[in-house]
Amino acid sequence: MSQAVTAEQEVPKTVVRNRSAYSKVIHRSDTESEEVRPACPVRGSERGYIEVDRDAYVSHYKLCENPECFGREWR
Numbered sequence: 682m683s684q685a686v687t688a689e690q691e692v693p694k695t696v697v698r699n700r701s702a703y704s705k706v707i708h709r710s711d712t713e714s715e716e717v718r719p720a721c722p723v724r725g726s727e728r729g730y731i732e733v734d735r736d737a738y739v740s741h742y743k744l745c746e747n748p749e750c751f752g753r754e755w756r
């Protein structure tokens with residue numbers, strides 16, 4: 682099953698990505714944080730995260746697979 686099928690419904694308009702040009706993953710934004718950062722525990726980037734428009738990235742970036750972002754519960 683492709684994640685892209687449901688992406689438009691499940692992915693908010695604004696997502697976050699690592700500032701690193703080598704990162705090709707978009708995350709759900711952690712709305713409880715004043716900082717821009719992913720909802721999932723994948724943090725620790727020195728360069729930080731930026732908010733980006735979903736539509737500009739969803740076609741060529743992978744959705745983060747952590748359950749806090751766009752993944753499914755692990756089975």
Ligand SMILES: [Zn+2]
Nearest residue numbers: 708721745750
């Ligand atoms: Zn994530």
